[in-house]
Amino acid sequence: MDGLADKVVLIAGGATGLGANSAHRLAREGAAVVVGDLDGEGAQRTAAAIVAAGGRAVGAQFDISDDTSVRALIAVTVDTYGGMDAVHVNAGDMGSLRKDTNVVDIDLAIWDRTIAVNLRGHMLVTRHSIPVLLARGGGSIVYTSSIASFTGEPRRPAYAVTKAGINALARHVASGWGKDGIRANAITPGLILTDEIKQGADPKMLQGMLRGTRSTRLGEARDISGMVAYLMSDDGAWINGQVVNVDGGTVLR
């Protein structure tokens, strides 16, 4: 893809799963990558694997729900590579997802934690990234949302609300700073078979998910990292404020 070589990219939530795969993909495109995650050792592992494969990366521990910690991660990015050109805001509290029952029963602590990580955290990364991107003449922010943001389900209300909020956040940022050279887009993945999901998955559930697609297979992490790279590259330079569905045709919009 054009225009990713030597760009500085922050992955906010890149120890495992989709974020780790995006970090690898962007490094293969020639970007210098900072991998931030609550799981500091996992972030270091992802960065070390990128370096072992010939790329440029550093790992750092941070908590996306904590304002000071988010500021520090962005400072590490700027101090390490001299600035920042793009951010993949990807962290999600997948532990809370299992307890995200329904709006009547949900433990308020689970609701609050989901909002803190999946929505407020994405807002914190956004607000502290914008001035740094503007200092480079603009840049690209790519959020990981979900098809749960528009499908409607009897469970997972906190998750769906945060993902719908992310879609709105992307539109807000595109509207506010598009003229200054900042693009903000959200990717809405369907079920993606990350290594973590493959491990615990019930084969019957996966077959059911496959039936729900218009595809020959379920999603893989490379389906999302390819879109992340595209949206950050010059090939995606005229895409702004969009919610891009990558789900094998599960949802037609």
Ligand SMILES: NC(=O)c1ccc[n+]([C@@H]2O[C@H](COP(=O)([O-])OP(=O)(O)OC[C@H]3O[C@@H](n4cnc5c(N)ncnc54)[C@H](O)[C@@H]3O)[C@@H](O)[C@H]2O)c1
């Ligand atoms: N895998 C899927 O099928 C799928 C589908 C739609 C959307 N998503 C979204 O993709 C993103 C990544 O999910 P994944 O499947 O790769 O799961 P994952 O658990 O592998 O990745 C989530 C990452 O976020 C990190 N994280 C959690 N809380 C954090 C915090 N407070 N501060 C910093 N980092 C934190 C985790 O440590 C982890 O590395 C999530 O936002 C998820 O909602 C995933």
